[in-house]
Amino acid sequence: MPTNRSYRDSCGIARALDVVGERWALLVVRELLLAPQRFSELRHALPHVSSNLLADRLRELEHRGVVHRGEAYELTDWGRKLEPIVRALGDWGIDAPQPPEPTALSATSVLIFLEGAARPDPAAPPTTYRLELDGRVWTVHLASGRAEVRPGEPPTADVSLRTDPKTLSALLSDPATLDTARTDGSVAVVGDVSAISHLLHAVTDPWPAGDQLNMSQ
Amino acid sequence: MPTNRSYRDSCGIARALDVVGERWALLVVRELLLAPQRFSELRHALPHVSSNLLADRLRELEHRGVVHRGEAYELTDWGRKLEPIVRALGDWGIDAPQPPEPTALSATSVLIFLEGAARPDPAAPPTTYRLELDGRVWTVHLASGRAEVRPGEPPTADVSLRTDPKTLSALLSDPATLDTARTDGSVAVVGDVSAISHLLHAVTDPWPAGDQLNMSQ
DNA sequence: CAGGATCCTTAGCGATACTG
């Protein structure tokens, strides 16, 4: 049974929270930022939400015009406008304490982090990665000083790698672990390995001074 | 008894929501964006939150480093970084349906809206307003194409007005009601009345094309 | 097996009354 409480406050902030302020709602939006997802994919991405509650939230978000339900769940145009806000909230949350274990980490989370944190050399030639996480394929494209993540197979790729979100996250915070991750099988690489190092260091290495991506689209 | 649940998700977005995602938390932050507030002021601004819950939220926000508690409650430096996010959320929420009556509207809400929506003529001379809402005094300054709201008495003002948030909100959506509001006593004006019309129309009148304020500070 | 629905328990919420 979907919830229907309201802050009963005319302010835009309160009205926004009437729509996406219920528990788990913004995490559902997060999961849909990069690609539509099916119910079971959302369940896998958010393992700590119970199935009935997830179903309730999706119904609410659909009813309120944030999410559209077709074959999979996807953001409406209005829902998509939450993207810069949710990303900014994520940047802010980086400084929050780590949550208690056991901890979840979805593919979308890591990829959003990657997009926001990567600062590839603008002078370097564009590079395309095929990235398989939890069985789903993504295309990562490095070009003109930014990283772009899209769902699905790339037309062509410099290198392909298969891993899981936690391992990828660990690599993004310490590229030096790539070798051991490859030998223990948690990362499988096909193609130009040096390109991966390039990607990881685009996230790790300190940014040039004054290079702050702002929140405006 | 403050709540302590967590999404148990390493993603920055989830960790942000662990801090400010509980019910009422972001509305407390909203109330502190323009000025520190005392407990009773917060209660007046958020009439639909119960006192025990407000006390719980304030304790949590203090414990998590968002709010500092002195004579009044105020945002920490980290908490203040939520400002562009909360404002952007408010812009997004403008398109959400109106909540069911009866509806609250705090002074801070209206003033934040005013700051975000006002586009005074950049060529016009700077104007200062003394604004008294719910017994608290604010300074509104129009200059260089922007409106700025600050707590407290202005050193000098072109005009002073006393009213309540709902009346001010009504004026901001329809400046033509100023005359009737003055005669029925819901607005009291001292000084240059035409300056008020100037302020109201800075909000109402259509913006010049391409004049979008973005979210970056 | 995906995509939920149902049931039950717990904890956060909401309202009112009360206190230092």
Added chain:
DNA sequence: CAGTATCGCTAAGGATCCTG
């Protein structure tokens, strides 16, 4: 003024069961 205390209610959390 600035919160506590109490209590009924409702949403959240967890497990299990159903249906195409």
